[in-house]
Amino acid sequence: MILLTRSLRQLSTARASCEGWRTIQVTYAAVYALLYVFRYTGHIPVSPFGMVYCHDINDTSTPRTATSAVIQAAQAGNGGWFAKGVAFDFTDPNSGVDLKVNPFFDSNHDGALDIESEILPRLGDWVDSQLKPGGVIAFARQLPSVSEQAPHLRMPVLVLQGENDAGTRAKRVGVLDAAFAANPDYTLKRYAGLGHSLGPATSVIDDNLRPIVAAPMDDTLAWLLLRATRSPVPAEGPMLFPQTGYRLEGAFLSFWRANGGLRVFGYPDDSPRDVDGDVRQYLERARFELHPDNAAPYTVVLGRLGVEALERQGRAWQSFPRADPHTRHYFVETGHAIAPEFWGYWRGHGLELGDPGVSDRESIGLFGYPISEAHMETNSDGETVLTQWFERARLELHPTSRQPYRIALGRLGAELQSRLQR
DSSP states (O other), X not given: OEEEESOOTTSOHHHHHHHTEEEETXXXXXXXXXXXXXXXXXXXXXXXXXXXXXXXXXXXXXXXXXXXXXXXXXXXXXOOHHHHHHHHHTBOTTSGGGOOBOTTTXXXXXXXXXXXXXIHHHHHHHHHHHHSTTSTTGGGGGSXXXXXXXXXXXXXXXXXXXXXXXXXXXXXXXXXXXXXXXXXXXXXXXXXXXXXXXXXXXXXXXXXXXXXXXXXXXXXXXXXXXXXXXXXXXXXXXXXXXXXXXXXXXHHHHHHHHTTHHHHHOSBOSOOEEETTEEEEEBXXXXXXXXXXXXXXXXXXXXXXXXXXXXXXXXXXXXXOOXXXXXXXXXXXXXXXXXXXXXXXXXXXXXXXXXXXXXXXXXXXXXXXXXXXOEEEEXXXXXXXXXXXXSSOEEEEOTTSOTTSSEXXXXXXXXXXXXXXX
């Protein structure tokens, strides 16, 4: 698991060092949960067994009794570093290569450890022995846990959790959800098939600290860029839309609110993704693109979904019949004229770029130039309606609908997203 946030003022330099914090200047810090410091992630008691591995021992075909032979077999098996570390902790530290069972757990002195009658009853005592002065993880009791610190954090927090993480178990991540419940910008992302290092792991037993894969790195970049935008509109915390199960946050949520919201863009239809250094997110009727290097107000722009949708359909819009240049609302840039049925809607809606009223550049920012003439077309819902394509949108006339819903934006974002997932 990785927990990413701004550096915590509550932690001293010494505590930050022993807790594994890595601070990048004064901006963000990546926190890597240490193998035995489960208190830091809110796990009580601090134990690599009681709260973590015993559940897996009970769920697998591991023998119910651990002997020297069983432990040696575990060390020689295909398990990952974490699993072998657990088996090693059940051995006598003075036994050398023989790996005899740990006498701390062997209450009947028979050279074998029964999980139910010997290991489980003594786990609490074993943990206490490690936390006492001189113990392996004694410093853990001197540090505040995430549960204790989280209520005081109001800066953005990102948690990346592998479902097969053997160090910080996914089944216990609810502790973090509860701890950060009051944080307005808390994000948890979970990854199937990834382990503690966010590298591949087929199970918790297989977790072997393999190199991190691309997905969590892309998600981290997207998360950072959304909060590093130079947009004049302050970034907002995430907003979940239960209708689709996706969220809008940061600069994208601010842009969505400022430029028409649900009626214009619809619900989010995907999570933000990094594409060649730019963050993109599909909505039902649009695609938001974050360009943090652009000057305001062009930090967030809309993708040219009208052009892309026609190209994916194999329709060369450049060869569509053109309008007479003398037609009203003609645009020389594309050779098309906006139909009278759509002109009022196009002229009355646009991005908020700070111009008085709704300017042409604001309408172009939202819809783009027309790239077809108005014609009858069957949409993805099976309705045959008057349709006109624009660079970033598709306008449809639904004469039987009541105002103001007679003119609607086509669901280009959802349609393109569906095609990409096939």
